[in-house]
Amino acid sequence: MNLVRSELLKIRTTSTWWWLALGAFLSIALAFAINAWLAVTTLGGDAEEIGVSAEQATAPAQAANLYTSGQYLGLMFVMLIGILMVTNEFFHQTATTTFLTTPRRTSVIVSKLVAASLLGFMFWLATTLIDLAAGAIFLSANDYGTQLGEWPVQRALLFNLLAYAIWTILGVGIGTLITNQLGAVITAAVLYLIGTQVVGLLFLLLSNVLDSQAVLKWQVIWPAVASQVMITEGTSEFTPSWWVGALVLIGYALVSGIAGVLLTRRRDIA
Amino acid sequence: MTDGQRSPTNDGQIVVSGLTKQYKNVRAVNNLSFTVAPGRVTGFLGPNGAGKTTTLRMLLNLVTPTAGTATISGQRYADLATPLRQVGAVLEASSAHKGRTGINHLRVICAAAGLPKQRADEALALVGLTPAAKRKFKGYSLGMKQRLGIAAAMLGDPRVLILDEPANGLDPEGIRWMRGFLKNLAHEGRTVLVSSHLLSEMQLLADDVVIIAAGQLVRQGPVDQVLGSMAQGARVRVRTPQAEVLAAALKAQSATIETDEQGVLLVGGVDAPTIGRSALAAGVELHELTTERPDLERVFLELTAGKAGIR
Numbered sequence: 227m228n229l230v231r232s233e234l235l236k237i238r239t240t241s242t243w244w245w246l247a248l249g250a251f252l253s254i255a256l257a258f259a260i261n262a263w264l265a266v267t268t269l270g271g272d273a274e275e276i277g278v279s280a281e282q283a284t285a286p287a288q289a290a291n292l293y294t295s296g297q298y299l300g301l302m303f304v305m306l307i308g309i310l311m312v313t314n315e316f317f318h319q320t321a322t323t324t325f326l327t328t329p330r331r332t333s334v335i336v337s338k339l340v341a342a343s344l345l346g347f348m349f350w351l352a353t354t355l356i357d358l359a360a361g362a363i364f365l366s367a368n369d370y371g372t373q374l375g376e377w378p379v380q381r382a383l384l385f386n387l388l389a390y391a392i393w394t395i396l397g398v399g400i401g402t403l404i405t406n407q408l409g410a411v412i413t414a415a416v417l418y419l420i421g422t423q424v425v426g427l428l429f430l431l432l433s434n435v436l437d438s439q440a441v442l443k444w445q446v447i448w449p450a451v452a453s454q455v456m457i458t459e460g461t462s463e464f465t466p467s468w469w470v471g472a473l474v475l476i477g478y479a480l481v482s483g484i485a486g487v488l489l490t491r492r493r494d495i496a
Numbered sequence: 497m498t499d500g501q502r503s504p505t506n507d508g509q510i511v512v513s514g515l516t517k518q519y520k521n522v523r524a525v526n527n528l529s530f531t532v533a534p535g536r537v538t539g540f541l542g543p544n545g546a547g548k549t550t551t552l553r554m555l556l557n558l559v560t561p562t563a564g565t566a567t568i569s570g571q572r573y574a575d576l577a578t579p580l581r582q583v584g585a586v587l588e589a590s591s592a593h594k595g596r597t598g599i600n601h602l603r604v605i606c607a608a609a610g611l612p613k614q615r616a617d618e619a620l621a622l623v624g625l626t627p628a629a630k631r632k633f634k635g636y637s638l639g640m641k642q643r644l645g646i647a648a649a650m651l652g653d654p655r656v657l658i659l660d661e662p663a664n665g666l667d668p669e670g671i672r673w674m675r676g677f678l679k680n681l682a683h684e685g686r687t688v689l690v691s692s693h694l695l696s697e698m699q700l701l702a703d704d705v706v707i708i709a710a711g712q713l714v715r716q717g718p719v720d721q722v723l724g725s726m727a728q729g730a731r732v733r734v735r736t737p738q739a740e741v742l743a744a745a746l747k748a749q750s751a752t753i754e755t756d757e758q759g760v761l762l763v764g765g766v767d768a769p770t771i772g773r774s775a776l777a778a779g780v781e782l783h784e785l786t787t788e789r790p791d792l793e794r795v796f797l798e799l800t801a802g803k804a805g806i807r
Contacts, residue, residue: 232608239600240593318593322558323648326585327608329557329574495558 229328229337230344233311237345242310246303250349253303254296254356261292262364269370285365289373290382292361294457296353297386301393301453302418304349308342308397309414312486313407321495335487338398346394350387381468385457388472392479396449399482402489422450446470449478507569508534508655508687510555514564517550517711524550526711527564532689532704534655537682539702539719540691541796547711548691549587552660556585568656580609584649585658591645594634598625598644601633605648619647623677638665646677656687663697675701695796707796732768734761735784736775745778746771760784 237243265288267275282288315321328334362372373379397414404410425448433441443466445451455471510532517525525547532538542548553559555566557573565572568583576582592601602616620626623643628636636644642662649657657678663671678701682688692698698705698719705722707714715722731754736742739761743753751771752764763771768787775782 228610229608232604235600235604235607236593236596239597239604240595242595314593319588319591320593322587323591323605324608325558326556326583326587327580327605329576329579492560494553494560496553 229333230340232327233337233341234344236314237307237311237341240314242314243307243345246307247349247352250296250300250303250353251356253299254353256296257298258292258295258357258360261288261295264288265292265365265370266368269368285370286373286376286378289361289365289370289376290379290457292364293354293357293379294382294386295357295361297389297453297457300349300353301389301450302415304346304390304394305397305400305414305418306411307345308394308399309401309410310397310407311338311342312398312401313405313410316405317407325495331490332487335398335402335483335490339395339483339486342394342398343391346390346392347387349394350390353390354383354386382457385468385472389453389456389475392475393453395479396482399479399486402486403482418450422448425451446474449475452478508685509570510566510568510656510658510687510689511570512551512555512564512566515551515554515561515566516563517547517554517559518562524711525554525561528708528711528713529564530706530713530716532687532706534687535682535685536703537678537688537690537701538704538706539698540689540706540708541695541698542691542693542708542714544693546708548693548708549660550711551708552585552587552658552689552691556583556587556658558587578609578652580605580611580652580654582652582654583656583658584652584654585660586642586645586649586662587660588645592633592641595632597630597632598636598640598647599629601644602648602651605651609652611651615651619650620644622650623647624673639667639670642666642670642674654686657681657689659688659690661691661693663692663694671697731762731764731788732766732771733784733786733788734763734771734775734782735759736761736780736782738780741778742771742775742780745774745780749774762788 268283269285269288315324324334325331358374362374365372400414401410404413425445429442429445433439446455446466452471452474455465456468456475458465458468458471512531513529515525515528516523528547528551540548540552550559551566554561555568555573568576573579573583592598596604599616599620602619603613605611606613606616617626617629620629623646625640625643625647628640633641633644642665646659646662649659659678662674662678666674675697678688678690682703690698690701702719704716704718706716707722715725717725733756734742737759739755739759743755743761746753746761746763746766749766749770751766754762754764756762768785772782772785774780
């Protein structure tokens, strides 16, 4: 518990989190504007024109989308915080002090994982409160009602929380794998932003080669896709059930957490 | 005790035993054993690259030894229940987040170690850094960084202090402060182990020395004894107007004699009293009779000759 407190204090006493929070806030604003436009268009009956399926063109589905605005970049920002929690220790050579204070390295990494998920929770809370306020006003103003009583909406909000916690944990795992600060941040950001498109293309290619649409569902093995699948209502030819996405993400969090602990236990701190 | 495990004590003694670290191509530390006693300042000396830092990092569980053990008060560092309350370490000057203030750096450590928050203020005051408490680390001078490192080490009021090259980059005033500070800690009965390649500094500070070169122990003991062991081979400088007469008398006692300048003999193999007696017996007038005291610097260079440098 002391260790988690110490980890949270580490984050609070530098300005990094503040910049990432600002970035997350801007991405909420941007995403909300886009999602609002999407909601008006699809619910106004033009869903077909912009390629949104009928299943997605319901008021609850669009409300869920609106209430999770900013998730795409927000998840990247919490992942970056997770990465920085580890790489900062090496970049600023504080790993020595940290491990002198707590020679039990497993405890250090576990406390980082706990602090990371708490931080993920804080980011989710802030994002969701903003989205709820703005979304409820927007939907009511357009006569759709707040839709907050709908299960798909509630489910999206809850699983979004899971996503924030897991992505921060994933960041900690990546940080222990790549301790070079710049290397870890760039690798993770590129994989997150561009990797998803590349994976999408690869699977499209693969489905053509194999002449099978079912292959596309396997995109879910990519964490960013899994995250999207988890909070999306309903299935289609291209997306598996939400729980598949959830399992994949939890799997990644477990693997990176365990790998982080094992690597850190063995590493010489020089 | 039967299985070779030491029972934990709180005597503050450091015991290094058979410590070895093999890196890919280099044996950085090779079967190194020594002990460090409480209540004294022990200088850990060696040329750059001798393995001092690696040894200290193995002692502190930061680097895993290939073989051997290192214990503090009879326990491995990793097994200490409250490490910061027992051992304080200052390893490198730049070990704080550049964007964090000095006081927050200490508070983070206090939180992790379960120490009360006000220990951070007390430790800062102890090293005279209170005025810079709320300044960010990147604005600290090298001397201030070194002081912050010491403040961090003192947070838990530990019995044992371990410092790696604390004098590096300090101005003369800072070095003087550090010397007084460490001597005072040893005087309070704490164990103080200080690594350095600055030998002149150690001669002023240390009670004991452990000298290593190329990862191996060269000499260990009280400063006086290490110096004294070298003094046995030291020569005596004699100034006399009758150099030839005295030289002949001394050669009869199988002394080795060199002449330095006109009227000066450098005599080896016999001590100063013997030379004095010979001179008296031969009726030779003496103007100077001095045993050349080897300083630690020379001893060190002789002891580590040929082993220093890049490996």
